[in-house]
Amino acid sequence: MSIWKKAACLLMIVAVILCITMSFSAQEQITLSVLYEYTSESGRDAIQQSLEQYQKENPHIKLDIQVATQARWPELMRMRAVANDYPDISTCVPQRVSEWALAGKLAPGNDIIPKVVLNKYDEARMLSVIHNDGQIYGLPFTDAIRAVAYNVDYFKKAGITPPQKAEDAWTWEELVEAAKKAQAASGAKYALQFEKASFDGWLSFIYQAGAELMNEDYTESTVKTPEFRRALEWTVKLHEEEIAAPGIIEGIEDPVRTFASGLTTMWLATGHWMMDALDPQMQCEYAYTFLPKDVQQATVVGGTDWVVFEGPHSKEAWDLLLYMVSSGPMASFNQAVTSVPPRSDVKVDWRIHPEFATLFAEQARQMPENLLIHQLHPAYGACRDKLLQELSACVSGQKSVDRTLDAMDRIMQDALKTHQY
């Protein structure tokens, strides 16, 4: 080939390359960083599928996805926060949203959310994502309702049918009696067990006793009240008398294994999200009943929200968020994890035990308003891990009830001072 031909070939190649690169840059790819947490594989798969669908429909957006189990999410989110490497959009447990909102890390979407979508959400449920004078930082994705799981075979042996209507819910004494009878009839090692190493589950019992964490203006801790003491003493007594299985609140024993292997007759403050794990592992039949009442009925409704972080692409992130909470993705996720969608227009048929859906709906209505607000208060979110450590020390016999109440009071008071709206 002559030198001119060679030069012409080279020029052509260069031209082709330039065209290709220019066409790429003309598309202007935006990369959104997504972080989400999951409690079960089916939930993870459902979210993953929805995200991939979104990417297909929006080819100019590239999703950079990081996944974490619910236990690991705080760790991974913190590491990213430390390096100022926030994701653009993330799932978040409702109790933790306020912390990020108060620190100014979230991007509001008041101008972006269509009114139509807002109206579909219950006002009370939106409390977790609305902060700083009405700024809306995200939208709820799923509701998680706590109730009581029980071993049907054991209760059949004792001839007891747990209440299936909210007005018939047991009192604390009735619940313990029933559990003891079922234990005697079945030979189970313990009568009942608490949820797991989490203060949220135990919160229900505080409010059932008529106590609360803080006062009306959210300025002072109300831990050192006789009602709160009553709830704590009741819990400690159950452990002392070996009615409640040890090690669960302390986080040392595996609650799923304890209940599934038939060591207890009842699992307090657990919810429908556990059915995914219980169904294949449970050695007997199981069902749900209502959380007991003392002065009043009270349950904690948790769940998951999607939130958007401040960043150069917050507008695109909100677009993705609105897609994830639209009926398709929301329904597929709630279906996969057997959970409750927080929107009135999205209906889900549970694939596991659909017969329990009505019970959970009724149970959800038993949440007193002060519990709803207090559990979402930034002070609670900031100190609940420390509160759990105190509870764990008390229940395992290391600290007396008096000293525990003092410690919890101090913790709550400190948190209220530094974490206000």
Added chain:
Amino acid sequence: MRFKKQMLTPYIFLMPQLLLVGIFAFFPLVYNLIMSFQEIGMISRGFVGLDQYVNMFEDEVFWTSLKNTFIYTMGTVPLTTLFSLVVAVGLNQKIAGKKIFRTIYLFPYLTSWVVVGLLWQWMYSTNYGVLNKLLNLIGLPSLAWLQAPALTIPSIIIASIWHDVGYYMVIFLAGLQSISPIYYEASTIDGANSWKQFRFVTLPLLKPIIFIVLILSMINSFKIFDQIYVMTGGGPGRASLMIVNYIYSVIITEMRLSYASAISIFLFLVILILTALQRRMFKDSDMEVG
């Protein structure tokens, strides 16, 4: 020319390792030092002098974690050293099946705590643990291994010893095998039995190795994290909260980075001082540390 080149050679050989140590070990140390004099976290305030250290000394949880770490170290270090020495001496004799024994004793060290932490948690379980079942089988009562606050740290010590014995056994074996048999022959001629041989030949010659093992195991005990994270999370309450676990929770749960740095620097100084003290105690013996 040749002279200059020769002088540079060791530095060139050392360069890559030093670079790595400088960037990935020294830089974090300096970073933590600088951070510890500031207040940085969710809310940042800049330079605050010794405030973080004052906070640390007034922090009840910090002292608990320090106490727990000390207790754990005092339990683990002597026992691990003793067991690994005994096993190494035993395996150094003329016996059959050395390879199999060595593998069995070293195997636990090859596993990660993510793998065996859960296993031990299940074995120790008060509700369904196999250890209690075995105890009951021979008529002994069940123990609340991890769940009783007084037993939590001892239970973790047992699991740690099980895991690490193989590692120190290897180090002792290396030392034992390099003791020249001449010494033993000489002492046999002098009429020494095996126990006397051990006391007057093996032990003194092994002193430097014992020292190394003590230091290594002490440093590793102070840095304990994985077992606690997987088996108890610091619980029940704070009965098994160790210093590194506390540092970790301060970063992850409370996001008080500077406070965590202050505690880290404190930990580093403690390890440094203890190492120097131990070195002084063994100074009379021949030390090939250069």
Added chain:
Amino acid sequence: MKLQLNKTKTNKRVSKCLLYILLIGGAIIMAFPIFYMLSLALKPAAEIYSLDLKLLPENIAWSNFTEGWARSGFNKYFLNTIIIAIGAVLFSVFFNSMAGFALAKYNFPGRNIIFVFILTALMLPTQVKMVPLYLLMINIGWINTFQGAIIPTISQAFGVFLMRQYCLTIPTELIEVSRIDGCSDFRTFWQIIFPLCKPAMAVNIIFQFMWRWNDLLWPLIVIREEKLYTIQQGLAFFREDPSVAGGPIMAMSIVSVLPIVVLFFALQKYFIQGIATTGMKV
């Protein structure tokens, strides 16, 4: 005289017996948890959750392995972890031997200080280093990359100790002879010293490989994309999913340990030689 000899002979036999009993007893205690893990991995859920004490499974549940493997995506994680471990080992072995050689065979100003410098690297736990190193990784864009997972982990001091001890036993004459022959020090190192260090390197390889294989915290921080996870990451997430039963978790745990065991057996000959001749000089 004869009586005395007989006495020592029986004494020796008795003490040998005692020795065997102790060693076997110890071995049983050491092996029991692993054996228990194996039995859990082979039991179906019903047997794991039964409250009777049965150490051996009645029905072997191979499904624990197949189900675990299918659900956890372990095939990808294996590959990733192998790449990271081999990368770390290659770098470590090379740099450690160079550093050990320099510290053992050369006398130069600052030698002690440098040695202490390297020693202090041992004293900081990863949890303390994770924040600044994470910031560093973000700044140089090494998040979610293999180099980010490998390079920060190879500053271990263990290998330097080991190589230094071993190099101390290599006669200095070898180096002087090759110098007289006109070899540069680098050639001497590469062609003579390096091959001689094989036994000690075997020990280093096993331990470095194992430490990288078992590392959880650093990959958890640096690696974000699921397809780049290491085995420990995958195992940790697998374990924390409450819908995963005990059997598959234990099965996958065993699978994750196998490569280390295989490596150990393969290199055992060199390992033993390395221990014997590494001359922790007495």
